[in-house]
Amino acid sequence: MNAAPNATSRRADAVHNRSALLAAGERVFARSGVDVPMEEVAREAGVGRGTLYRHFPSREHLLGALMEEQAACLAAEARRLLDEEPVWEGLVSWLRRYDEALARFRGAGHHVGPGLTGTSPVATACHPMRVAFAALLDHMSVLVRPGITAEQVLALVAALPKDPDTGGAQAQCLDIVVRGLRA
Known part of the structure; x- marks a missing residue:
């Protein structure tokens, strides 16, 4: 028995x-x-x-759990950049890393962009990253066009057309966003 x-x-x-x-x-x-x-x-x-x-x-719970580590790394990188003088290349590099994190799973941007705020599992996983990026954007305020929020930038990058080979944002589209941020 x-x-x-x-x-x-x-x-x-x-x-x-x-x-x-x-x-x-x-x-x-x-x-x-x-x-x-x-x-x-x-x-x-x-x-x-x-x-x-x-x-x-739900799918959102699994995706949120899978994104926690990447979001934590992006948050740490944003906080590290806060200790430096505002340098445009640092902000651009961070946005490219964010795009690479989204490219890890094809279609993740459709869940992350709209899910950056609220109480969804994706929003919870991305919250530390969003807060750290908002502080970084504020830190870079002398370089960034006024009135742009972290949520707008993150959602826009997440929604960009994707390169079929890499899954990341099409380079020229990400470049347009970056140039549009510049004050």
């Missing part, structure tokens, strides 16, 4: 399943984009749909 699993083994199993789902989500979203059926993530992780939805009730 088998004994029921104890709470410790259930917690370890849950941690394992969450890790497997995050790793599978990373691979599947990178390969097929964020609009792939969620069942493909579950299948890749080797778990059932119920396990997937227990850990990540």
Whole structure:
């Protein structure tokens, strides 16, 4: 007769399943984009749909969890730039890194741009990055056209037409945005 699993083994199993789902989500979203059926993530992780939805009730929850680390890195980079003199190249470099983060998963920009504010899982994951970028934009105010908000810039970059080969913003479109920011 088998004994029921104890709470410790259930917690370890849950941690394992969450890790497997995050790793599978990373691979599947990178390969097929964020609009792939969620069942493909579950299948890749080797778990059932119920396990997937227990850990990540929606696509936004999984995408938010996958973006947390990148958003934290972008926030740290923005805070680092705050310690320097306002240099245009620093702002441009940060925006290119943000675009690269969005390109990691095809279609992520459609979820990130509109999801920068509010209480969605993507907004929660991106909040530290958005706040740090707003401070950086304010720090660069002598170089940036007045009246432009961080949310506007981030949403605009997220919505730019994408290069089919890289998944990032088409270079000339990102350049137009960058030139339009300059005071």
